[in-house]
Amino acid sequence: FLAVAAARAQVQQEPSAETTEGTEITINCSHPNIKMTELIYWYRLLPGRGPELLVSGHKGSKALP
Structure with missing residues (x-):
């Protein structure tokens, strides 16, 4: 997952996360x-494909669909 921010070097997140379809996952x-x-935007990047927007959220968002 990638987060897009003006000062990308200051973004704190795990470099990647994996799950199976239908399984809940938490990304911070x-x-x-x-x-x-x-x-903040999260994208999925699969081999051989372009980025796909997964979800976006405001600061302090707790749960997103």
Whole structure:
């Protein structure tokens, strides 16, 4: 998963996560300068394919569909 942020070097997250379809997964991301009005985006990148947007969320989001 990749998070897109203005100062990418400050983004704190695991470099990748794996799960099977239908299984819940928790992905976390933090950035020291993110504002409440800014979004964090998570993408899935599969071999041979372009990035696919999975979900986006605001600072402090707890659970997203």
